[in-house]
Amino acid sequence: MEKRRDVFQAIADPTRRDILCLIADEPLNLNSIAENFDISRPAISQHIKVLDESGLVAIRKKGRQRFCYIRPQKIKEIDEWLEQFRQHWEDRFSQLDQVLTNLKDENNEK
């Protein structure tokens, strides 16, 4: 496999997140995407390149135009890391449950 760019790095940039929102409903070509931003077209191309390398979007040629598609599978991976964060709290709190049980037992012994 070719070297892939990190998904988290890809979504850390606000412009790239805006691009993802923009193409979430329908695939757009590069010009249509660039029209929505105040920054230069080459800069937009660069952002799209990063998104493409991260696997978050796919680029397909239609005639002379290049269209950007969102790849739902990769978006799902982002959901999964939120799930990990939640799990982190679950683990922490089940340990707190144990601490509280111990406190209760100590009180009963006194």
Next chain:
Amino acid sequence: MKNNILTDFSVDKENNTVKVKREFAAPKKHVWAAWTEPELLDQWWAPKPWKSRTKSMDFKEGGRRLYAMVGPEGEEHWCLADYKSITSEMHFAYRDGFCDSSGNISQDMPRSDWSVEFTELNGLTTVDVEITYETLSDLEKVIEMGFREGFTATLEELAEVLPAMKQ
């Protein structure tokens, strides 16, 4: 006693805030103690296999807690909590940040404001935690770090278990 108490977890991207809510089958004074006394806090604050180790803690407004999250390989991530407001057994708020072992705050790591609220009803205590970051990318950076640590730790555990299974 309920066994399947679930943590209510949500991310409010508009306000760069993570909200965590959980009910505990214990009186409020116990839950409060577990959050505010270092010996108790260190027993649960770090998710396994990490450990929490408090170096110093002065739980009062204007006081601070300096602690390390210690990893399975002995690696240390130092954190500092500056207590902003405390209403005994009801609420406390602090500003959290990464730092070195002397408590010098790291400028390139995101800081966050924590609000922790305690309410008791029928012997159950609900804790509401709100963690607010300055920007959405700060929030994402922290989620990403937590994810990686957890994931790495899991892989390390797996590496230990696998050779034993072969035998």
